[in-house]
Every structure is written in structure tokens, then in C-alpha cells.
Amino acid sequence: MAIELDPGLLRRLLRAKDRMDASSHEAWPVGRLAQVSGVSEAHFARSFREAFGLPPHRYLLTRRIERASALLRDTDQPITDIAFQTGWESLGTFGRTFRDITGESPGALRARVRSEAGALERVPHCIVGAAGRPGLTIAVSEKRRREAQGTKSPPANEEPK
């Protein structure tokens, strides 16, 4: 249980999470994150998951999707530009992952949010962004597999890469 992790370690894990938040478009291999937290790679991956409920690479994915969604909503930038700006190396991977996680394509999300009125104007922008962050309690590959099968089997026991 996360509660048993030392608060000093948790604070350093939070620093790694903050760094991913600040630069989610950058590559964050476990070694780089572990260095931010001042722990070994193996210790980092295990502790991060224990502390925040999902492996670091998956957390990064949620941040990239959140940021791409915000750019789709708030700017007129072409989807290709948004894909590369938020850390994807190909438009195809971006579109597919985005659809798998959010349930709609980047273009469909843009069209939908633009047709909805801005009721969130009085909430600080950074909070609105976080509120729209996708929940990713299972791996994207698992989500894909289940949708392909049309089943709702219990989540597979995934180990962080």
C-alpha cells in the first residue's frame, strides 16, 4: 500500500511526476525519472506505481492526451502539428492511441468541444485541463484487446515496463 512508502520518497517521486507534467512532450525513460527522484530504476518504477496507481509511462500518456485535447480545443493548429508537439513520433500512432483512450478521434473531439458552450471559464485553466485528463487504469493494448473482443474481462496483471 502507498501509505507505507516513506513521505520523503513520495515527495521525490512527486518531483518526477511534476517534471513529466511540465514537459510531457519530452521522452521520459525510467532512468531519467529515477534520477530526478534519486532512486534506482527498479525502485522507481515500482514505487511510482505504488504511489500514484499507474506505471510512469502510462501516466505520461495521460498527460500527452490531456495536452493534445487542450490544444485541439483551444487552438486552430493542424492535428499533425499537435501530434508532434505533444510528443508523438507519428501521426498514425497519435490518432490511434488518442481514439483508443478517449473513444473519439482528435478531429471528432475538436468538433464536439467547439460546439459546447464555455461553462468552465471561471475555473483556473490549469485545473480545467487536469479535470479532462483521461483515466487510464488499464494498458492501452488491453483496452484495445477488450474492445476488439467486446468483452469486459477483469484487468490483466500488467507489470510496468
Add this chain to the structure above:
Amino acid sequence: MSQGVDVVGIYVRDQDEALAFYVDKLGFRIHTDVVNGSFRWLTVQHPEQPSFQLGLFVPGPPMQDEATAQALRALVAKGAMPPMVMTVDDCHESYARFVGNGVEFTQEPLERFGKVDAGFRDPSGNGWKMIGEAKRTTAKTA
């Protein structure tokens, strides 16, 4: 005397460390610092907001049992407590000053929708957003 919210408290891991942060790095002032046995009532104030006190409290006895205190310490360290929002005249100026004082920023000033916002944390893990108006004449694109 007017009615309203007087004190809001946050949990910190160490009151001396928190006091040094809020006073020396952010420029707050001590409002009350009273020790009663193992309990220390510590509040600070923004220099321009005399009607409001920010309480800096440590989880633990006599207010909480040790297991509860441990859970609270973990939550704060994980950044799970809700963020606070500070209004400033000039977010870029405050950012430069706070960085110079050694504040750990989580987000550099970013201009959007007529405002400039930045984010930082206190040593315990409590998150702050800092928001100022975008100055049209000196607006920078982040």
C-alpha cells in the same frame, strides 16, 4: 467587524521548514506562533491580505492518531491535496523573484486567455498556482 473566512490550514511535514519557506521565500509574515505542549498553532499571512491567515499544521497527536497522521503525510507528499491559488500583479516578476529565492516551480509562467499562470510547490508537496493579469504592452508569448 466583518464576517468571513479567517483561517484555512494546510498540512506540512515540518513547521520550521514550512515557516522558512512561506516567510523567507514567499514573503509572508508570521501571524500567530503558539506552542502548547506538543501542539503548535502556526499561521502566516500574505503581507497584502491582513484579513486572512494560512495555517501551517503538522498531522499527528493530539489531533490525529499515528496511522491517520501517516496517511496525511503521504497524501501531502504525493501532491494529492487541492492546490491553492495566489493572485499576483505580475506573474513573470514574481516567478523570477521566487526562483531566485529557491522556490521549486512545477510550471513556468504561461500566458493564456488574458492571464499568466505558473505553478510551484512548498517543501511538503502542497501545490500553488500563481496567476497574474497579462500585461498587453509587455505581453510575452510563453
